Amino acid sequence: MTTVAGVAGQPIAHSLSPLIHRAWIAAAGLDAVYEPHGPADADAFAALVARGRAGALRGLNVTAPFKAQALALADDATAVARTCGSANLLLFTGGRIQADSTDGAGLMAALAGQAPDLDVTGRSVVVLGAGGAARAAVAALRAAGADVAVLNRTRARAEALAADLGATVAGPAALETAVLVINALSVPPAIDLSRLPDRAVVMDMTYRPLVTPFLAAARARGLTTVDGLAMLIGQARPSFRALFGIEPPDSDVRRLALATLGEGDR
Known part of the structure:
Protein backbone atom coordinates (compact mmCIF):
# COMPACT_ATOMS: atom_id res chain seq x y z
CA MET A 1 0.00 0.00 0.00
CA THR A 102 12.42 18.43 14.30
CA ASP A 103 13.58 22.02 13.76
CA GLY A 104 15.92 21.95 16.75
CA ALA A 105 17.45 18.68 15.61
CA GLY A 106 17.95 20.24 12.18
CA LEU A 107 19.69 23.24 13.68
CA MET A 108 22.08 21.11 15.70
CA ALA A 109 22.79 18.88 12.68
CA ALA A 110 23.61 21.95 10.60
CA LEU A 111 26.03 23.21 13.23
CA ALA A 112 27.69 19.80 13.50
CA GLY A 113 28.08 19.58 9.74
CA GLN A 114 29.32 23.08 8.91
CA ALA A 115 30.91 24.18 12.21
CA PRO A 116 32.24 20.86 13.57
CA ASP A 117 34.69 22.52 15.98
CA LEU A 118 31.97 24.49 17.75
CA ASP A 119 31.07 23.44 21.29
CA VAL A 120 28.23 25.46 22.82
CA THR A 121 28.26 23.71 26.21
CA GLY A 122 28.46 26.39 28.86
CA ARG A 123 29.19 29.01 26.19
CA SER A 124 27.37 32.21 25.24
CA VAL A 125 25.03 32.07 22.23
CA VAL A 126 22.87 34.88 20.85
CA VAL A 127 19.61 34.15 19.01
CA LEU A 128 18.15 36.98 16.94
CA GLY A 129 14.35 37.02 16.97
CA ALA A 130 11.57 35.84 19.24
CA GLY A 131 9.17 34.01 16.92
CA GLY A 132 8.60 30.31 16.37
CA ALA A 133 11.95 29.71 14.66
CA ALA A 134 13.75 31.45 17.52
CA ARG A 135 11.88 29.33 20.09
CA ALA A 136 13.01 26.12 18.38
CA ALA A 137 16.60 27.39 18.28
CA VAL A 138 16.64 28.45 21.92
CA ALA A 139 15.09 25.18 23.06
CA ALA A 140 17.66 23.09 21.17
CA LEU A 141 20.60 25.19 22.33
CA ARG A 142 19.49 25.17 25.96
CA ALA A 143 19.14 21.39 25.76
CA ALA A 144 22.73 21.30 24.47
CA GLY A 145 23.91 23.23 27.53
CA ALA A 146 24.39 26.67 25.96
CA ASP A 147 23.89 29.97 27.77
CA VAL A 148 21.42 31.59 25.39
CA ALA A 149 20.61 35.28 25.13
CA VAL A 150 17.70 36.49 22.99
CA LEU A 151 17.95 39.72 21.02
CA ASN A 152 14.73 41.08 19.54
CA ARG A 153 13.44 44.48 18.47
CA THR A 154 10.44 44.10 20.79
CA ARG A 155 11.97 43.50 24.20
CA ALA A 156 8.75 42.18 25.75
CA ARG A 157 8.68 39.27 23.29
CA ALA A 158 12.32 38.49 24.02
CA GLU A 159 11.58 38.54 27.75
CA ALA A 160 8.61 36.17 27.34
CA LEU A 161 10.64 33.69 25.27
CA ALA A 162 13.57 33.86 27.65
CA ALA A 163 11.36 33.27 30.68
CA ASP A 164 9.68 30.27 29.03
CA LEU A 165 12.89 28.53 27.99
CA GLY A 166 15.45 29.47 30.61
CA ALA A 167 17.33 31.97 28.49
CA THR A 168 18.18 35.63 29.10
CA VAL A 169 17.55 38.84 27.21
CA ALA A 170 20.68 39.98 25.39
CA GLY A 171 22.39 43.00 26.86
CA PRO A 172 24.73 45.44 25.08
CA ALA A 173 27.79 43.23 25.54
CA ALA A 174 26.19 39.93 24.49
CA LEU A 175 27.88 39.85 21.08
CA GLU A 176 31.34 40.36 22.52
CA THR A 177 31.36 36.96 24.23
CA ALA A 178 29.17 34.96 21.84
CA VAL A 179 30.62 31.82 20.25
CA LEU A 180 27.53 31.58 18.02
CA VAL A 181 24.97 34.01 16.63
CA ILE A 182 21.85 32.67 14.90
CA ASN A 183 19.52 34.78 12.80
CA ALA A 184 15.97 33.49 13.28
CA LEU A 185 14.44 36.59 11.70
CA SER A 186 12.91 36.67 8.23
CA VAL A 187 14.84 39.86 7.42
CA PRO A 188 18.55 40.71 7.53
CA PRO A 189 19.48 41.68 11.10
CA ALA A 190 21.05 45.02 11.91
CA ILE A 191 23.90 44.04 14.21
CA ASP A 192 27.57 44.94 14.26
CA LEU A 193 29.50 41.76 13.42
CA SER A 194 32.78 43.50 14.25
CA ARG A 195 31.90 43.04 17.92
CA LEU A 196 32.03 39.24 17.66
CA PRO A 197 35.08 37.23 18.72
CA ASP A 198 37.30 36.11 15.85
CA ARG A 199 36.34 32.45 16.29
CA ALA A 200 32.59 33.02 16.47
CA VAL A 201 30.19 31.12 14.21
CA VAL A 202 27.34 32.87 12.40
CA MET A 203 24.21 31.04 11.21
CA ASP A 204 21.21 32.18 9.19
CA MET A 205 18.07 30.04 9.09
CA THR A 206 17.12 31.50 5.70
CA TYR A 207 18.29 29.66 2.58
CA ARG A 208 16.99 31.95 -0.17
CA PRO A 209 19.57 33.13 -1.05
CA LEU A 210 21.91 30.49 0.30
CA VAL A 211 24.50 33.11 1.27
CA THR A 212 22.38 35.85 2.81
CA PRO A 213 23.76 39.37 3.29
CA PHE A 214 24.21 38.44 6.97
CA LEU A 215 26.34 35.40 6.09
CA ALA A 216 28.23 37.33 3.42
CA ALA A 217 29.18 39.98 5.98
CA ALA A 218 30.29 37.27 8.41
CA ARG A 219 32.44 35.61 5.74
CA ALA A 220 34.00 38.97 4.88
CA ARG A 221 35.07 39.11 8.54
CA GLY A 222 36.58 35.65 8.23
CA LEU A 223 34.00 33.96 10.45
CA THR A 224 32.69 30.41 10.05
CA THR A 225 29.14 30.39 8.63
CA VAL A 226 26.27 27.90 8.66
CA ASP A 227 23.46 28.17 6.11
CA GLY A 228 19.76 27.52 6.32
CA LEU A 229 19.81 24.75 3.72
CA ALA A 230 21.89 22.61 6.08
CA MET A 231 19.21 23.10 8.73
Whole structure:
Protein backbone atom coordinates (compact mmCIF):
# COMPACT_ATOMS: atom_id res chain seq x y z
CA MET A 1 0.00 0.00 0.00
CA THR A 2 1.36 3.41 -0.97
CA THR A 3 2.47 5.59 1.93
CA VAL A 4 1.12 9.12 1.45
CA ALA A 5 2.83 12.08 3.10
CA GLY A 6 3.53 15.71 2.34
CA VAL A 7 4.23 19.22 3.51
CA ALA A 8 1.71 21.98 4.26
CA GLY A 9 2.32 25.71 4.28
CA GLN A 10 1.30 28.99 2.68
CA PRO A 11 2.98 29.83 0.39
CA ILE A 12 4.26 26.36 -0.48
CA ALA A 13 5.57 26.55 -4.06
CA HIS A 14 9.05 27.58 -2.84
CA SER A 15 9.43 24.60 -0.48
CA LEU A 16 12.34 22.26 -1.11
CA SER A 17 10.87 19.56 1.15
CA PRO A 18 9.21 17.67 -1.75
CA LEU A 19 12.51 17.63 -3.65
CA ILE A 20 14.41 16.28 -0.64
CA HIS A 21 11.90 13.63 0.41
CA ARG A 22 11.17 12.48 -3.13
CA ALA A 23 14.89 11.99 -3.74
CA TRP A 24 15.14 9.81 -0.65
CA ILE A 25 11.96 7.91 -1.60
CA ALA A 26 13.39 7.17 -5.05
CA ALA A 27 16.79 6.16 -3.70
CA ALA A 28 15.17 3.79 -1.19
CA GLY A 29 12.75 2.34 -3.74
CA LEU A 30 9.75 3.03 -1.52
CA ASP A 31 6.12 2.77 -2.57
CA ALA A 32 5.40 6.28 -1.32
CA VAL A 33 4.47 9.78 -2.39
CA TYR A 34 5.27 13.15 -0.84
CA GLU A 35 3.14 16.08 -2.00
CA PRO A 36 2.99 19.83 -1.26
CA HIS A 37 -0.23 21.25 0.15
CA GLY A 38 -1.04 24.96 0.23
CA PRO A 39 -4.11 25.45 2.44
CA ALA A 40 -5.52 28.92 1.94
CA ASP A 41 -6.21 29.52 5.63
CA ALA A 42 -6.52 27.94 9.06
CA ASP A 43 -9.83 26.28 8.20
CA ALA A 44 -8.37 24.68 5.09
CA PHE A 45 -5.38 23.45 7.09
CA ALA A 46 -7.70 21.96 9.71
CA ALA A 47 -9.58 20.16 6.91
CA LEU A 48 -6.31 18.74 5.59
CA VAL A 49 -5.37 17.50 9.06
CA ALA A 50 -8.83 15.94 9.39
CA ARG A 51 -8.10 13.96 6.21
CA GLY A 52 -4.96 12.70 7.85
CA ARG A 53 -6.84 11.70 10.99
CA ALA A 54 -9.29 9.79 8.78
CA GLY A 55 -6.42 7.75 7.32
CA ALA A 56 -5.76 9.49 3.99
CA LEU A 57 -2.24 10.52 5.03
CA ARG A 58 0.58 8.95 7.00
CA GLY A 59 1.90 12.34 8.02
CA LEU A 60 2.62 15.95 7.22
CA ASN A 61 5.54 18.25 7.59
CA VAL A 62 4.23 21.69 8.51
CA THR A 63 5.71 25.08 7.79
CA ALA A 64 4.59 28.69 8.23
CA PRO A 65 1.98 29.85 9.10
CA PHE A 66 0.49 26.61 10.46
CA LYS A 67 3.05 25.31 12.98
CA ALA A 68 1.28 26.58 16.10
CA GLN A 69 -2.07 25.35 14.79
CA ALA A 70 -0.52 21.95 14.05
CA LEU A 71 0.39 21.57 17.70
CA ALA A 72 -3.06 22.71 18.82
CA LEU A 73 -4.80 20.14 16.61
CA ALA A 74 -2.73 17.19 17.87
CA ASP A 75 -3.92 14.65 20.41
CA ASP A 76 -0.40 14.01 21.67
CA ALA A 77 2.84 15.97 21.42
CA THR A 78 6.46 15.32 22.19
CA ALA A 79 8.13 17.29 24.95
CA VAL A 80 10.18 19.11 22.30
CA ALA A 81 7.08 20.26 20.42
CA ARG A 82 5.43 21.44 23.65
CA THR A 83 8.57 23.35 24.59
CA CYS A 84 8.73 25.00 21.15
CA GLY A 85 5.02 25.82 21.21
CA SER A 86 4.73 24.56 17.63
CA ALA A 87 5.06 21.46 15.47
CA ASN A 88 6.61 20.90 12.06
CA LEU A 89 5.63 17.23 11.91
CA LEU A 90 2.25 15.54 12.33
CA LEU A 91 1.88 11.75 12.29
CA PHE A 92 -1.50 10.08 11.85
CA THR A 93 -2.01 6.67 13.45
CA GLY A 94 -5.28 4.93 14.28
CA GLY A 95 -7.30 8.12 14.13
CA ARG A 96 -4.95 10.00 16.43
CA ILE A 97 -2.51 12.83 15.73
CA GLN A 98 1.01 12.97 17.16
CA ALA A 99 2.91 16.28 16.94
CA ASP A 100 6.66 16.69 16.96
CA SER A 101 9.24 19.35 16.15
CA THR A 102 12.42 18.43 14.30
CA ASP A 103 13.58 22.02 13.76
CA GLY A 104 15.92 21.95 16.75
CA ALA A 105 17.45 18.68 15.61
CA GLY A 106 17.95 20.24 12.18
CA LEU A 107 19.69 23.24 13.68
CA MET A 108 22.08 21.11 15.70
CA ALA A 109 22.79 18.88 12.68
CA ALA A 110 23.61 21.95 10.60
CA LEU A 111 26.03 23.21 13.23
CA ALA A 112 27.69 19.80 13.50
CA GLY A 113 28.08 19.58 9.74
CA GLN A 114 29.32 23.08 8.91
CA ALA A 115 30.91 24.18 12.21
CA PRO A 116 32.24 20.86 13.57
CA ASP A 117 34.69 22.52 15.98
CA LEU A 118 31.97 24.49 17.75
CA ASP A 119 31.07 23.44 21.29
CA VAL A 120 28.23 25.46 22.82
CA THR A 121 28.26 23.71 26.21
CA GLY A 122 28.46 26.39 28.86
CA ARG A 123 29.19 29.01 26.19
CA SER A 124 27.37 32.21 25.24
CA VAL A 125 25.03 32.07 22.23
CA VAL A 126 22.87 34.88 20.85
CA VAL A 127 19.61 34.15 19.01
CA LEU A 128 18.15 36.98 16.94
CA GLY A 129 14.35 37.02 16.97
CA ALA A 130 11.57 35.84 19.24
CA GLY A 131 9.17 34.01 16.92
CA GLY A 132 8.60 30.31 16.37
CA ALA A 133 11.95 29.71 14.66
CA ALA A 134 13.75 31.45 17.52
CA ARG A 135 11.88 29.33 20.09
CA ALA A 136 13.01 26.12 18.38
CA ALA A 137 16.60 27.39 18.28
CA VAL A 138 16.64 28.45 21.92
CA ALA A 139 15.09 25.18 23.06
CA ALA A 140 17.66 23.09 21.17
CA LEU A 141 20.60 25.19 22.33
CA ARG A 142 19.49 25.17 25.96
CA ALA A 143 19.14 21.39 25.76
CA ALA A 144 22.73 21.30 24.47
CA GLY A 145 23.91 23.23 27.53
CA ALA A 146 24.39 26.67 25.96
CA ASP A 147 23.89 29.97 27.77
CA VAL A 148 21.42 31.59 25.39
CA ALA A 149 20.61 35.28 25.13
CA VAL A 150 17.70 36.49 22.99
CA LEU A 151 17.95 39.72 21.02
CA ASN A 152 14.73 41.08 19.54
CA ARG A 153 13.44 44.48 18.47
CA THR A 154 10.44 44.10 20.79
CA ARG A 155 11.97 43.50 24.20
CA ALA A 156 8.75 42.18 25.75
CA ARG A 157 8.68 39.27 23.29
CA ALA A 158 12.32 38.49 24.02
CA GLU A 159 11.58 38.54 27.75
CA ALA A 160 8.61 36.17 27.34
CA LEU A 161 10.64 33.69 25.27
CA ALA A 162 13.57 33.86 27.65
CA ALA A 163 11.36 33.27 30.68
CA ASP A 164 9.68 30.27 29.03
CA LEU A 165 12.89 28.53 27.99
CA GLY A 166 15.45 29.47 30.61
CA ALA A 167 17.33 31.97 28.49
CA THR A 168 18.18 35.63 29.10
CA VAL A 169 17.55 38.84 27.21
CA ALA A 170 20.68 39.98 25.39
CA GLY A 171 22.39 43.00 26.86
CA PRO A 172 24.73 45.44 25.08
CA ALA A 173 27.79 43.23 25.54
CA ALA A 174 26.19 39.93 24.49
CA LEU A 175 27.88 39.85 21.08
CA GLU A 176 31.34 40.36 22.52
CA THR A 177 31.36 36.96 24.23
CA ALA A 178 29.17 34.96 21.84
CA VAL A 179 30.62 31.82 20.25
CA LEU A 180 27.53 31.58 18.02
CA VAL A 181 24.97 34.01 16.63
CA ILE A 182 21.85 32.67 14.90
CA ASN A 183 19.52 34.78 12.80
CA ALA A 184 15.97 33.49 13.28
CA LEU A 185 14.44 36.59 11.70
CA SER A 186 12.91 36.67 8.23
CA VAL A 187 14.84 39.86 7.42
CA PRO A 188 18.55 40.71 7.53
CA PRO A 189 19.48 41.68 11.10
CA ALA A 190 21.05 45.02 11.91
CA ILE A 191 23.90 44.04 14.21
CA ASP A 192 27.57 44.94 14.26
CA LEU A 193 29.50 41.76 13.42
CA SER A 194 32.78 43.50 14.25
CA ARG A 195 31.90 43.04 17.92
CA LEU A 196 32.03 39.24 17.66
CA PRO A 197 35.08 37.23 18.72
CA ASP A 198 37.30 36.11 15.85
CA ARG A 199 36.34 32.45 16.29
CA ALA A 200 32.59 33.02 16.47
CA VAL A 201 30.19 31.12 14.21
CA VAL A 202 27.34 32.87 12.40
CA MET A 203 24.21 31.04 11.21
CA ASP A 204 21.21 32.18 9.19
CA MET A 205 18.07 30.04 9.09
CA THR A 206 17.12 31.50 5.70
CA TYR A 207 18.29 29.66 2.58
CA ARG A 208 16.99 31.95 -0.17
CA PRO A 209 19.57 33.13 -1.05
CA LEU A 210 21.91 30.49 0.30
CA VAL A 211 24.50 33.11 1.27
CA THR A 212 22.38 35.85 2.81
CA PRO A 213 23.76 39.37 3.29
CA PHE A 214 24.21 38.44 6.97
CA LEU A 215 26.34 35.40 6.09
CA ALA A 216 28.23 37.33 3.42
CA ALA A 217 29.18 39.98 5.98
CA ALA A 218 30.29 37.27 8.41
CA ARG A 219 32.44 35.61 5.74
CA ALA A 220 34.00 38.97 4.88
CA ARG A 221 35.07 39.11 8.54
CA GLY A 222 36.58 35.65 8.23
CA LEU A 223 34.00 33.96 10.45
CA THR A 224 32.69 30.41 10.05
CA THR A 225 29.14 30.39 8.63
CA VAL A 226 26.27 27.90 8.66
CA ASP A 227 23.46 28.17 6.11
CA GLY A 228 19.76 27.52 6.32
CA LEU A 229 19.81 24.75 3.72
CA ALA A 230 21.89 22.61 6.08
CA MET A 231 19.21 23.10 8.73
CA LEU A 232 16.41 22.28 6.28
CA ILE A 233 18.05 18.99 5.34
CA GLY A 234 18.89 18.33 8.98
CA GLN A 235 15.26 18.62 10.08
CA ALA A 236 14.09 16.54 7.10
CA ARG A 237 16.10 13.49 8.16
CA PRO A 238 14.20 12.69 11.38
CA SER A 239 10.96 13.62 9.60
CA PHE A 240 11.66 11.07 6.84
CA ARG A 241 12.48 8.45 9.46
CA ALA A 242 9.18 9.07 11.25
CA LEU A 243 7.10 9.20 8.07
CA PHE A 244 8.52 6.19 6.24
CA GLY A 245 10.08 4.06 8.96
CA ILE A 246 13.62 3.92 7.56
CA GLU A 247 16.74 6.04 7.64
CA PRO A 248 17.19 8.42 4.70
CA PRO A 249 19.36 6.68 2.10
CA ASP A 250 22.76 7.96 1.06
CA SER A 251 21.68 10.47 -1.57
CA ASP A 252 23.20 13.90 -2.21
CA VAL A 253 20.07 15.94 -1.63
CA ARG A 254 22.09 19.07 -0.93
CA ARG A 255 23.47 19.02 -4.47
CA LEU A 256 19.94 18.65 -5.86
CA ALA A 257 18.69 21.50 -3.68
CA LEU A 258 21.57 23.76 -4.70
CA ALA A 259 20.83 23.11 -8.36
CA THR A 260 17.18 24.03 -7.80
CA LEU A 261 18.22 27.20 -6.00
CA GLY A 262 20.62 28.04 -8.84
CA GLU A 263 23.45 28.19 -6.36
CA GLY A 264 25.87 25.75 -7.99
CA ASP A 265 27.86 23.29 -5.86
CA ARG A 266 28.74 24.80 -2.47
